[in-house]
Amino acid sequence: MIGTHVHITADKIVVDGKEVAHNDDIIRAGYDLLDLQYPKFFKMDRLCKLGVLGTEFIVRNNPRIQELADDDIALLFNNRDSSLESDVKHQESFSQGAASPAIFVYTLPNIVLGEIGIKHKWYGEQLFTVTDEPDFDFLYNVMSNNFAFRKAKAYVLGIVNSLSDNFEAHLIWIENKEIAGGIPFTALNLKQIIT
Amino acid sequence: MDDLKEKLKVQVIEHLNLDDMKPSDIPNDEPLFGDGLGLDSIDALELIVMLEKHYGLKVTNPEDGRRVFYTIDSMAEYILEHTS
Numbered sequence: 001m002i003g004t005h006v007h008i009t010a011d012k013i014v015v016d017g018k019e020v021a022h023n024d025d026i027i028r029a030g031y032d033l034l035d036l037q038y039p040k041f042f043k044m045d046r047l048c049k050l051g052v053l054g055t056e057f058i059v060r061n062n063p064r065i066q067e068l069a070d071d072d073i074a075l076l077f078n079n080r081d082s083s084l085e086s087d088v089k090h091q092e093s094f095s096q097g098a099a100s101p102a103i104f105v106y107t108l109p110n111i112v113l114g115e116i117g118i119k120h121k122w123y124g125e126q127l128f129t130v131t132d133e134p135d136f137d138f139l140y141n142v143m144s145n146n147f148a149f150r151k152a153k154a155y156v157l158g159i160v161n162s163l164s165d166n167f168e169a170h171l172i173w174i175e176n177k178e179i180a181g182g183i184p185f186t187a188l189n190l191k192q193i194i195t
Numbered sequence: 196m197d198d199l200k201e202k203l204k205v206q207v208i209e210h211l212n213l214d215d216m217k218p219s220d221i222p223n224d225e226p227l228f229g230d231g232l233g234l235d236s237i238d239a240l241e242l243i244v245m246l247e248k249h250y251g252l253k254v255t256n257p258e259d260g261r262r263v264f265y266t267i268d269s270m271a272e273y274i275l276e277h278t279s
Contacts, residue, residue: 028215039233042213042220049215089212098244101237102211 001182003173004061005193006054010167015057027053034060043102044115045086046162051077051112052119054171055156059120062173065154074124074152075113076142079161082130083109112160125151134159134194140187147176159194170194199271207267210245211238223267231266239264250274 007014013021013030023029030053031041041052059065065073086106093100105111110128117123125146129138139157146152153176160169172193174185183189204218207227211234225231228239242264246252252274254260263273 025215031215039231042216043211043233043238045212046214100210100212101240105237 001175001177001179002185002189002193003175003179003182004058005173006057006169006171008050008054008167008169008171010165013053013057015061020057030057038119040115045083045089045103045106045111046167047079047083047085047109047160048106048112048115050160050162050167050169051158051171052115054158054160054169055116055120058156058171058173068153070121071123072153073120073122074143074146074155075116075122075126075158076139076155077109077113077128077158077160078134078139079109079128079130079159080132081161081163083107083111085163112158116156134191136187136191136194140185140190143174143185152176157190196271196275199274200267203267203270203274206245206249207242210241221267226266227264242270246270246274250278252277 005016008026008030011022011024011026012019013026013033021029021033027046027049034053034056036056041049044052083106086103090099090103090107093103109130110126113126113128117126127142143152143155143157146155155174157172157174158169160171161167170193172190173179175182200223201218204221207213207221208216208218221232228234234242239260243254243260246254246263254263263269
């Protein structure tokens with residue numbers, strides 16, 4: 001079933017339809033609201049911050065996550081612009097004399113999956129896909145297959161994009177069983193939640 | 196000395212791309228690496244480049260690096276010792 005849905009935009013964080021933060025500096029506001037106390041967060045590029053922040057709201061909203069084994073929780077992310085924001089910064093750093101290692105380490109989109117896995121010690125399946133628009137049938141099939149083949153018991157599905165001043169993140173908690181207050185796990189329902 | 200420490204915090208934030216961090220988030224006496232600010236070996240490279248670029252100081256000995264980059268306090272002391 002589909003459970004918690006976190007939606008982060010330029011000035012708002014909405015969890016299951018309820019606005020929990022409203023601020024022009026929404027990423028910092030979300031960090032402070034959760035009292036994350038995770039200094040490594042500040043080193044991340046915005047793509048990673050969005051993924052880590054959104055996942056944290058999911059974790060805080062689902063205490064039962066702690067009952068799952070560290071390899072039961074899988075991550076499936078998708079976006080349109082890959083890590084282009086960090087790629088451009090990396091290219092710009094060349095023109096300023098030397099490439100910056102701190103920027104270079106974020107020049108792959110799937111780094112966000114590693115950051116989430118490190119923070120929560122999750123060792124399940126991970127996949128990051130880049131497409132012009134989310135292909136909900138494909139995303140649904142990936143998760144369904146891994147549920148069916150017992151490769152995962154739960155997923156954090158992330159549609160997370162960041163380029164220039166445009167950023168938006170959807171993080172959704174999905175389990176292979178009943179979730180109180182959840183909705184049926186179908187490609188159509190995923191599409192309706194996100195679009 | 197206090198001005199230098201504040202300037203260092205701004206430079207650390209800028210060089211390490213700590214976009215959402217404020218200077219007030221960095222205590223003068225808290226370790227920059229490990230449990231404190233959570234910096235790692237990649238960031239150490241950035242700090243070495245930063246010190247050379249802004250203060251003309253080259254830290255080449257790893258043992259010196261551990262001592263110099265321990266805290267904002269230790270960085271400021273090192274700069275004052277070697278630039279005045």
